[in-house]
Amino acid sequence: MNRIEPMFMGGQLLFFSYRAENRDEDWRMYHAHQGCELLYVYEGAGTVTVESHTYPLKPGMLFLFQPYQLHQVEVPARIDGTYIRSNVTFDPLQVEGFLEPFPKLQAFLRKLWKGFLTRQVFDLSTDKRLPELFLEMESTRSQWDMPSKSEERALFLIAILHYLQKHVLQEEDSEPGVTEKTSGHAVQMVDWVESHFKEPFSLNRMAEACHLSPYHVSHLFKRVAGTTITEYLTLLRIREACALLAGTDKLVGDIAREVGQLGTPYFCQLFKKHKGVTPQTYRGMVRKTYER
Known part of the structure; x- marks a missing residue:
């Protein structure tokens, strides 16, 4: 299989595929969609490329894909070879509302959704909790696989997010020396960047809004977020550009100006540096398959 496939959630909270299987054939999938995706591998051998980084695919691996990240999965055909995986793709905007009673988990979701992740590939071959969660989801699918059962679906997502927070990304979330006050400043800074990323950036304006010195803002942001303000700003602009390229007919120049007053x-x-393709190519890849 060789195709580019955009996935538009269309108002759905999540898509869940349990132990999908391919035997004795080449598998190649190239995705660009607006949901957060989890790919867990039970059997198979190949590679996964997330934009410009390539990782081995093997049993027990978990891959996390953020919205609008180009990611390619390749599993070459082998004699008696089988590729078995489970996928969960969810709309973070819809999920966020269900997490209002759980502020820490809501902040974790925002990190998966919009944050700078230093790792997106994990070896869970000795940890069976995630496949057990997927099995439970599948065994009770008839109870929640209806449009009116969004709360039941959200409960499964909450359980998965809690597992990821506590057992997969816990090292990244336990930065030593980060106090509650420091964390509060970090949230304020991230909120400011997300509200102003379409404008020409001013460190002094950001520092003034956060009641901190420019040096303190830069130092604290990188310490807590794991990336510089400039890198995070670029991430937001590229992600917004991907959404506009996929969902509108706006000219590339107009999009450049809209996402940050860029030439x-x-x-x-x-865009090419971060996505590996030009904006025109990205749009063509997504539109071609969508129209097909």
């Missing part, structure tokens, strides 16, 4: 040549160079 078209610079925007195209920046």
